[in-house]
Amino acid sequence: MGLSQRHRRIAPLALLGVVGIALAGCGAPGAPSGGDESGGGGDTVTIYGTIVDSEAELLQESWKDWADENGITIKYEGSQDFETQLGTRAQGGNPPDIAIFPQPGLFADFASRDFLKPAPEEVEKNANEYWTEDWVNYGTVDGTFYGAPLMANVKGWIWYSPAKFAEWGVEIPTTLDEMSTLTQTIQSKIGGPAWCVGFESGTATGWPGTDWIEDYVLREAGPDVYDQWVAHEVPFTDPQIKAAFDAVGATILDPANVNAGFGEVRSINSTAFGDVAPALAEGACALTHQASFLSGFFPEGTTIAEDGDVWAFMLPGKTADDKAVTGAGEIVGAFSDSEATQKVLAYLSSPEWANSRVSLGGVTSANNGLDPDNAQDPILQETIKILQDEDTTFRFDASDLMPGAVGAGSFWKGMVDWVNGTATDDVLKQIETGWPSS
Structure with missing residues (x-):
């Protein structure tokens, strides 16, 4: 499954060739996709990425007509072992023409080692014209633009039942303070916890918790602190990061708030992240926090609409005017500067x-x-509007930008320990120890 729809997360690498892969929000690994037989001859361009199964088929369908018209055969290969294999192939002198990178950090690693070619002029022109400065920066390494973004998603959605909101006489909050008040109001109406939360995701258990923390760091501390945190200029033990943990903990570590439909606070770690969707649709809980891809986990027949069975609003900021969001996506980089590759x-x-x-x-x-x-899913339509809004401050998922030992290691583990009752200060110190010494 692709990153955009099912939040396929792969641990960023500190060095090429280091083995490390983690999936979050995916089902069982699928077989790598075969090549796309677009075109009837002429030039061939190979593309390698993490997108597999049905999403790989859609990816290949998306460029087939264009490739046929331009006489280019595009052969796509998707792999669950993308990072390890791409590093091996690049170092062995046998890379694909193009790679679709799931994290800017990994992309920058390849660019800084001179494996990637600077982007063609037309690509840079498109990026500057059609993408915000935040996104262009993710494709820029040491002042050189190497690649444009591809797909994107937005996290921080709060899912709810419009009918229940109407029944309870509550409205969508516009600030974080109003969000806290909403939780308390709903609980007074239903006489129990409002939230259902799931952190379980196999070997990647804990990643949904990192999304909670990232959302609150960005909204409470601001984008500059967020960037400094990603760069390790602000450590996990900094009071500003602890404040985000405290704010999240006020919701998900309070037994009065969770875990509706599943058990006590510790059940968060044994509740699969996708299982909160049917619980919400069935009315077992009133609120849950998850990215737009949660729409794929609701029972068949669930209407996702503003006046439907379920809908979602973006986690608000400190003020009603705040428009800061976290998300993820892919960056496209090239190992070849052939004419056909540049056209693709x-x-x-x-x-x-x-x-x-x-x-x-x-x-x-x-x-x-x-x-x-053009988006068929109304939540995806709303996501696009947020991404296209010039006033939106977008920041890439922090754990995807941090070294793998932290972002997909000590950070994930720390979230699990935190839910299991380890004190916040101890968890922050534990996560901080994951940072490489150099």
Whole structure:
């Protein structure tokens, strides 16, 4: 499954060739996708990525007509072992023409080692015209632009039942303080916990907790502190990071608040992150926090709409005017500067490709040339509008930007220990020890 729809998370690497892969929000690993037989001859361009199974089929369908028209055969290979294999192939002199990177940190690692070619002029032009400065920066390494973004998603959605909100006489909050008041009001109405929360995800258990913390660091401490935290200029033990833990803990560590439909606070670690969707749809809980891909986990027949069975609003900020969000996506980098490769890169950075892929369903893009109406899912349409809003402050998922030993290691483990009752200060010290010494 692709990153955008099912939040496929892969641990960033500190060094090429280091083995380390983690999945979150995915089902059982699928077989790597075969090549796309677009075109009837001429030039061939190979693309390697983490997108597999049905999403890989949609990816290949998205460029097939264009490739046929341009006489280019695009052969795509998707792998669950992307990082290890890409590092091995690059070092062995046998890389693909193009790679779709699931994290900017990994992308920057390859660029800084001179494996990637600077992006063609047309790609840079498209990026500057159709993407915000935040996104362009993720494709820029040491002042050189190497690649444009591809797909994107937004996290921090709070899912709820519109009918229940109407029954309880409550409204969507516009600030974090109002969010806390909403929790208390709902609990007074139902006489029990309002929230259901799930951190379980196999070997990646704990990752949903990192998303909670990232959302609160960005909203409470601001984007500059968020960036400093990612760069380790602000450690986990900093009071500003502890404040985010305290704010999240006030919701998910309070037995009065969780875990509706599943048990006590510690049941968070044994509750699969996707299982909160049917619990919400069935009315077992009133609120849950998860990215837009949660829409794929609701029971068949669930209407996801503002007046439907379930809907979602973005976790608010400190004030009603705050528009800071976290999310994820992919960056496209090239190991080849062949003419055919440059044509493919230009197409993938264009609104034409974005509209083609999004119209097939299941994903979003931050390309501002994308028509939101092409998204079939109303939450995805809302996601696109947020991504395209010039006033939106976007920050990439922090744990995906941190070294793998932290972002997919001590951070995940720390969230599990925290839920199990380990004191916040001890958890913060434990997570901090995951940072590489150099």
